[in-house]
Amino acid sequence: MEVSVEVVHQTFRKTFFADVIASRSGLFEFKAAEAIHSRHRAQTTQYLLLFGLHHAKIINVRPEAVEHEFVNILSNLNELRKPRILDASLLLESPGAGNLREILLSLIHDWGAGLDLALYEEAIIHFLGGESAVLYKVPVTGTGGKLAEQQMRLVAPDAAFRLTAFSPGSPSYTKFRTHAQRLLDHTPLNFIQWINIHQTELTFNSIQRIQNTKS
Incomplete structure (x- = not known):
């Protein structure tokens, strides 16, 4: 039998349904x-946190032989509400930085830092005015002109x-910064x-655009 839990923060609310x-x-x-x-494991981990549980079993009935996998966590949301804040690389005077920081810290202090990224993102978009105020197609250009548009x-x-949601100091963290800088410089x-x-x-x-100094 499905069970539900509602995630609420101020005017934002979203309901999740777990199986049993x-x-x-x-x-x-x-x-x-x-x-x-991995997305099934991440979803199950989120449900454990939201329902205040520590043990779960994913059962996949699609293969010829039913497969299962256990998911266990040690943390709870109370322990995840006060992560270490590193913001020395945030330019507070840059557009949107302070507002974004304020919104996310409020969410983390309420929900904790272990939930799915899509939930935080959906809430941020809500508090910024909704998808129509946030989602835009941005032109990406190369040396020969416009290449495409990216939402x-x-x-x-x-x-x-x-x-x-990279592990701090991981290669993926460093690669993302490089990729984001390269993308930004072409928009x-x-x-x-x-x-x-x-x-x-x-x-x-x-991450700030590297200004083109060519005349």
């Missing part, structure tokens, strides 16, 4: 996929924002406000 909770201590999630994927989330007319935007959300650490970065 047994004896108020264990969660069972049923899937019908080719295989159990981005804008926190200000010349600043996009991006959330990630008319001046900033990407980048926030990396880890369970124990929240890092704010302002």
Whole structure:
């Protein structure tokens, strides 16, 4: 039997449905996929945090032989509400930086830092005025002119924002910064406000466009 939990912060609310909770201590999630994927594990981890549980079992009924996988966590949302804040690389005077920081810190202090990125992103978009005020197609240009348009989330007319969940100091973290800088330099935007959300650490970065000095 499905059970629900509602995530609320001020005027934002979203309801999640889990498949089965047994004896108020264990969660069972049923899937019908080719295989159990990382997104299934992430979803199940989020449900454990939201329902205040520590143990779950994902059961996939799609293969010829039913497969299952256990998901266990040690943390709870109370422990995830006070991650270390690293914002020395955030340019507070840059467009949207202060507002974005304020919104996200409010969410983290309420919900904790271990939930799915899509939930934080959806809430941020809500508090910035909704999709019509945030989602824009931004032209990406090369040396020969316009290459394509890429949909981005804008926190200000010349600043996009991006959330990630890399482990601090991981190669993926470094690669993302390089990629974001390269992308920014091929758009008319001046900033990407980048926030990396880890369970124990929240890092704010302002990536600034490298101005073309050619005459």
